[in-house]
Amino acid sequence: GLLGVISLLSLSLLEKLHLPLAILLLTVGSAGVAIADVTIDACVAQNSSFHPTLAADLQSLCALSSSIGALLGFSISGIFVHLIGPKGVYGLLAIPGGLVLLVGVLLNEPHMPNFNYRQVSDKFVSAGKAMWMTLKIPNVWRPCLYMYLSLALCLDINEGLFYWYTDSKD
The missing domain is CATH 1.20.5 (Single alpha-helices involved in coiled-coils or other helix-helix interfaces)
Structure with missing residues (x-):
């Protein structure tokens, strides 16, 4: 989460990055997205065990949300690259990662003493x-x-x- 946001902001704000550093930052950003995806899948799996009748609906909702997001992103990506440039797009891509990080911080999980x-x-x-x-x-x-x-x-x-x-x- 945090590393993905930092890497995308670095791509957005830093001038004349060396190619290996840019590739590393893109890889970290992709890893941040993958970690968020796996976390969501784990939450769906956990909730599916608590509510087995809703398991298919939860998975369908996640797939639908992901597909809509991909279609929306693909539809407007070219427009944003022309309007604000590639560096601005990397800055925009840091916003969803920051929102995921914010949800992770604000999510109230029960404390388990003596875990x-x-x-x-x-x-x-x-x-x-x-x-x-x-x-x-x-x-x-x-x-x-x-x-x-x-x-x-x-x-x-x-x-x-x-x-x-x-x-x-x-």
């Missing part, structure tokens, strides 16, 4: 073992490998289209 942190590491180890056991089953790892390879090797021109749509010289 056994050893349970966290034990659960992490047991989840890793369960995942390893599951991946040993060919009916599991073959589709996973197929999906990974199909996504990694497919021709994706979205970034090229974004550049073409937003290139002010053309």
